[in-house]
Amino acid sequence: MNELNLAQALNGALDTALSSDDRVVLLGEDIGRTGGVFRITDGLADKYGTDRVFDTPVAESGIVGAAFGMAIAGMRPVAELQFMGFSYPAYDQVINHVARIRNRSNHRFTAPLVIRIPYGGGIGAAEHHSESTEAIYAHIPGVKVVVPSTPRDARGLLLAAIEDPDPVLFLEPIRLYRAIKEQIPEIYYRVDIGPVRVERQGVDVTLFGWGAMMKETRQAASALEEEDISVEVIDVRTLTPLDRDGIVASVEKTGRAVVVHEAPLTGGFGAEIAATIQEQCLYSLLAPVQRVTGWDTVFPLKRSEGHYLPSVDQIIAAARRTLEE
């Protein structure tokens, strides 16, 4: 066991993957010499050599397209895009090629690659450095979208993603990289892609979240419990394929749900969860599913971040609204 934060857990998972599978290579901007802008690949170029860990030119479509070709030819590339706001030049590669080669070739060619993308706000960064556009990826059939929120899940999900026979977008919550530490087994273990994780059991209301917003979600849950409200907390973890059964089971029990994400409300992935809940358990619903989200505006610069990001209080208020009705 090792007490690690999320960034260290990811670094360890990549290290494990490189050492246990020759087909694994890493590529991305500045991931070699500097170990990436968030140091997630720190030390790996030194340890495995520049024939396994590649610094690339500044070209996101090139990175993903090259990783895609490598995956077809039998390797297990793990590409890093520096920030989610710089992932869009590769969007065409993801939706038109990475997500489709299995379909296009009826299983003959496949693209088992992982694209790691640091995402989310809260660090007062420059424009485009705080994006949370998981919804535009979760709408693409053919790629899986995974978002860990704990060091333990981070390691297990990343190893599962690298092993997965299909492409996985692995979204890393920037503001949690160094926020929490956890005891993590050093062994090779997987956390299944798919199932949600029930983090805390309760009977009055379910809070759904993923990634960085799990922090506020947990805090809200603790505050509500102090008022003797029994809160179920679910870390969705995998946006696609979505564990609808896990979501519905919880709401059938509690009858109340709040979905939390930092992306703008309109067309955010919270809509999918709310729509699913009302479809599958409308008659168990005691109140409308509440969405606590970012606003329908461009993620703001440092001075306005406080206006933008959903707060613990907003989550508490939303939960209360479900209980009042």
Added chain:
Amino acid sequence: MNELNLAQALNGALDTALSSDDRVVLLGEDIGRTGGVFRITDGLADKYGTDRVFDTPVAESGIVGAAFGMAIAGMRPVAELQFMGFSYPAYDQVINHVARIRNRSNHRFTAPLVIRIPYGGGIGAAEHHSESTEAIYAHIPGVKVVVPSTPRDARGLLLAAIEDPDPVLFLEPIRLYRAIKEQIPEIYYRVDIGPVRVERQGVDVTLFGWGAMMKETRQAASALEEEDISVEVIDVRTLTPLDRDGIVASVEKTGRAVVVHEAPLTGGFGAEIAATIQEQCLYSLLAPVQRVTGWDTVFPLKRSEGHYLPSVDQIIAAARRTLEE
């Protein structure tokens, strides 16, 4: 008045825009000499010259980025992307620049451009020619997303889009281009961007649709009316900004709703509408909002289109389900 189909109405609207505003220019692949692969710009290069109507190199990011620059410098460019499946190389331009320059410059610079994108399936086309990925655009704060389904709306909405002080993505339903004719005033008129259009009034159930799926939606409504079910049909027309009030008002009356789109279910824009309805009128809802959508798979080639596209029968069945409960 003129009896025109949707393609002709769009051609007429572009003609009107070019003749009434010098700042309007058109650009895109093959829009000049051949009048575009769908002939929407037919004759306009001849009429207005190649200094107003430009054929461009094959480069979607270039087209949108250039149109963006032109808009900032005071023009009113209308760009065409050949098919929605080829719009993704320009996604970065749309989300990172077109949608943001007003925000980035606090209103000092603006990008009043229109991006026309033929979309949707049903014509047995090659891969990437049948996309319906409106959801990935409707999630972007700072661009408006408009989808006409009738010739009359097509003309009025396109003229409104060209006049709009903000960028508009104008999605054109390919399989309706030549499907229906309508009497259209030759005068300059606008259809407001924003409000939904209540196409048929009813009290038992509301069917929501947009673009190409309006055809099946209307047919389903007619079939249901024959069974004495009173159906309200709403053409959403503008996905963002979304007319939540118009949507909610209808469901408050009917208590039942079906949302129809051909994009895959998961993360489709139907989720936003369903989520909104349950949020704002859960207690008026007599049954879960039904979504009738494409499947969570890559839009298939010709031989499987029948398996993929939502059918009139599916819409009828969904409406019946809301009535049974």
Added chain:
Amino acid sequence: MFGLVNSDGSVRDRLPITVEDMRDLYADMVEARTYDEKSMAMQRQGRLATYAPFRGQEAAQIGAAAALHEDDWVVGTYRDAALNWRAGYPWRLLVLGRTGDERGGELPEGVNVLPPSITVGGHMIHAGGLAWAEKLQGSERIALTSFGDGATSEGDFHEAMNFAAVFATPTVFLCQNNGYAISYPTAEQTKSKTIAAKAEGYGMPGVRVDGNDVVGVLVAVREAADRARKGEGPSLIEAVTYRMGPHTTADDPTRYRDEAESRDWEDRDPLLRVRRLLEKAGGWTDEWQAELEKAASRVIEEAVEWAEDVPEPTFEQMMGRVFAERSRSPTQQPDGAADE
């Protein structure tokens, strides 16, 4: 411009191949053209979805494929059926794909040709990635990617060229400059004097070859492939050719080009040229031509019959190739249509 055989069948230089090999290349070109003509006819009868003919580009495609090893990677477009076929893609699967069936993309094991790319641009990068992986895995395999003049304007062309050069991947970039991107002439597509000249900006060799000369193309591609296999990195080859037909069956070229221009290229037809050469060498007769055509027709007919006999695709098949495991069951789609 590099080339070995002139339009009239005369030879500029000693040919590096035998008459027998020439006859084989010619036979392949006849077979490819037969497929092309058959496909055009079938599309008009509604038996195929939109079809993009390669008439006029047979030399570029057959010549390039003939320069490769059997297990090299080939990454081409909707217009590359002749290239793909010569590299191992069976006609029957090409036809099946064109009827609008994803199973047409299920290549036999051992054939390293990717299903044709419909988007222009993105696929060139894949060839860099494939080649890079082969290099890292210590194989001898290289990757050839084929694309049009229009595709060179896409940002992905640039990223593909740059990646391949930077990582010295064994990649051959083959541009079939056929004069047009749909209606847009190459002369407007770029202000570069040639497409081959673009190689310089990536520090790789660029060669311009007469794309209607099958031997010229064969030699140019073979040299590039040799360089690649020796670890000397990628090359760009511009094969100058002409799209004799419409862009696709949905296109009307009279809207944007002169009949005179097209007629002009008829004399430069790549098949005619080989035939003239063979005639001079005594390697061509009327009977042989008739035999070739008959054999080709039979082969293509068989492929068509096979493809048209493939049972209608099912709903389960459509849903069953999104992921390795069918991880989302249709019943998760709440509109109930799963019962279909």
Added chain:
Amino acid sequence: MFGLVNSDGSVRDRLPITVEDMRDLYADMVEARTYDEKSMAMQRQGRLATYAPFRGQEAAQIGAAAALHEDDWVVGTYRDAALNWRAGYPWRLLVLGRTGDERGGELPEGVNVLPPSITVGGHMIHAGGLAWAEKLQGSERIALTSFGDGATSEGDFHEAMNFAAVFATPTVFLCQNNGYAISYPTAEQTKSKTIAAKAEGYGMPGVRVDGNDVVGVLVAVREAADRARKGEGPSLIEAVTYRMGPHTTADDPTRYRDEAESRDWEDRDPLLRVRRLLEKAGGWTDEWQAELEKAASRVIEEAVEWAEDVPEPTFEQMMGRVFAERSRSPTQQPDGAADE
């Protein structure tokens, strides 16, 4: 490589500008460096968000801006504060932007500088579009876009260059090749011998200039601007320079480059060079230097004070600049937070 002034301040050729103009350029460079140093200090104190210093690149930026007309368009990046300022962007707004406030992007009317682009690539295309519009509208305005060596690998560089060339837009492409893209050296970014050589592939002139020679840059950019204004189309200029500082305040260059290399470039400091030249020409004294520094400090201090006095941005401001009309009210967001 083109240039007029050597590192030691000696002159290669007759200078096309007067000593008085040289002094003005020098004063501008001192002012810019003062801003740069002040910003680094403020960031360390937590008063600015991440900052990207341009130390070492003052000649490239001031020289380029000095070659433009007052109302020309300038489209640069996060590292182009000196360029932007010299083209009309007030220091106070540059500082405000760096504190993390969108109002820093609200340029005064008449200043045609776009707020700095944070993504590298996309913005180059905008300069083509701006210039194209000016040409179509019959104005004399041109557009200059500035970008780094790393940005030349993005597909958008390619599309921008090609569009500008094809439509002969009055655009100047200025690459500040400062040796690195964060940690990645230019020598790996491309296998092209130079970045200027990339111009050839677009049929436009490419010039390599000593980017630490303010006069050389001025002359090169002026020539390109003149061509553009005369309707002769775009040009590419590669200004060879060096990023003396870290990539940003979050970067640690010791992880990827030698101290020796950086020290080497200190002697080539663009300010030092002008100072040496002026010294030779009798146009520089200690007192003048002190005066300049004092004046610059005052100007920058004032800008900082102004920016730090700007009231905290409100929620309504954040929501109020998505569209011209505030078309979505916060109450449409059903989490009730609109009450805040």
